[in-house]
Amino acid sequence: MSETITETETATESTTDSAQTTSGESQERLREEWTHYRFDGPPKLSVEDLNVWYGDDHALKDVSMDIPEKSVTALIGPSGCGKSTFLRCLNRMNDRINIANIEGSVELDGSEIYDPNTNLVELRKRVGMVFQAPNPFPKSIRDNISYGPRKHGDIETGLLARLLGRDDKDEEQEIVERSLKQAALWEEVSDRLDDNALGLSGGQQQRLCIARCLAVDPEVILMDEPASALDPIATSKIEDLIEELAEDYTVVVVTHNMQQAARISDQTAVFLTGGELVEYDDTDKIFENPESQRVEDYITGKFG
């Protein structure tokens, strides 16, 4: 009898249509408490009831999650479950996709980023992004780094700088060196800063893209499968770097590599088919003792 009551009660919670999953997931009701991750301090990012549609395709469903600062949050899940879509919502990159319709709330330090008055240039300076395939500009290593700071006015140029006795070349050199050191690339490129960035190896190009992101002093760094195009040695360098960056920055990283998520992240969010956030908790808890059967099946390789 108690079974019947439980059935009725849970039926009123958010439900999922997992019957038509393409990847062999078992059926299961979502439970809100599985995604309520508790941590000390205010969230750096707070996402509430986020929904994204591409035309009629409902790609992200009612996702709510709080992301703590100065740590690594991993987003995992099978291909097509909405990880990149979610990540792009965090600095309004989806705004650039015409057919995307976004509803819900994302707060950065308590301020709504979807407020119509949000300055998108400023937002994307605070919340930077690194993509799957390294995408340096076809310019020198130095110019790749200084492009952002120049655009944002962090490198003083013109009359005012001259009046203040500042030489923008010195400022540029400082930012270039600082950023490349932070991205663990300085030693490898310090003697060829004026060479074209496209001459670097894939792993170096990706660290350059991370340096370019760091050059504008972001607070949050979003990374979408940043190592998936790299060989194991380059991958391990990026993984070390991500862990180091989390001492000063809030890092949110999408990966389809579960070992990678387990190695580098403090907390892990699991998205499954249909654009649902199913479980979000300490990385150890997710990998050792998840609440959701579907998450357990995914982690143990039963589907995905």
Ligand SMILES: Nc1ncnc2c1ncn2[C@@H]1O[C@H](COP(=O)(O)OP(=O)(O)O)[C@@H](O)[C@H]1O
């Ligand atoms: N620019 C886009 N236009 C139309 N549909 C998209 C676009 N980007 C993603 N989608 C769709 O949204 C869903 C989630 O995609 P995505 O966020 O890329 O998932 P993941 O990163 O987990 O592989 C998929 O069904 C995908 O086809």
Ligand SMILES: [Mg+2]
């Ligand atoms: Mg993706």
